[in-house]
Amino acid sequence: MMLKFNNVHIYRNHAKNLDFNVIVPEIQKYFPKISIEVRQPFLNNIDNVFAESLTSIRISDIKKPFNEQPGIKVQGKFDKNIVYEMNFPRQLIFSDINNNSSTTERQYKELILYDGFMMQRLLGTTINESESNTDHVHIVFEDRLICTFSEEDWRYHARTFVAGNPSIISTTGIVEAPAKPKEWYIKQMQLAIYDIDRDDDQIDGIFSSNVKKYIDYGDYRINFAAVGYAIQALFFFITEGDPFCNDINCRLYNAHWQEELLQSQIQNKGLCNKHDALLHQFNAV
């Protein structure tokens, strides 16, 4: 039994880097019969109590599970963490992650991480009761970087999205979570050895002969990735929780590398035969 929904509510992110005039019609092509509505950012005008809840789901030690996180003590509503959560644009402040950073960790150590499932639970508590049934799917585009704990290697990993209701798609996650091409890390290490400040132009130089093989901040291609993750979020319901596909030429491919993301969402832009058939079945009901 696939779950049938008729209404999709999409919440725009605060940073205005997504083009919903592109994203919504693209999703609608796949789901011509459902109603898709774009709303204000989900975390618009939050109060200081909610802001404190957000600080409580931050991850400051990526090598410990959620219940062992040290936690942040906030001192009243003018606490810098509360102010950070309540105001946009949020300044990137240094989080307290203490890692003896390997290269992969270094890439997002300046960003604050939030437990993705805890955030999903927190946002879920504020969804209006009339819209918290299976007929409604909520997709939240969010700039905060989410992560989930893996029991396989006992650490948190940045994530592009968590599926469910609501589904959260992290715009920062699209840039930070899938690994960049190997050459990028090699260049990063070289820069570190020579103690050169990270300079994006310099790093970009290694791809100068080509279009960049990864989505960076300010990259328009993030819109196509956003479409792909929204489709994955919807297939989460159609497939009863198992939306991913092994075919790299399918938009449901679970990309771990930026190059895979670009191939599955931009070069290809379609579904494999199996998922296409499933979509037809869904649309025919």
Ligand SMILES: [Zn+2]
């Ligand atoms: Zn597929």
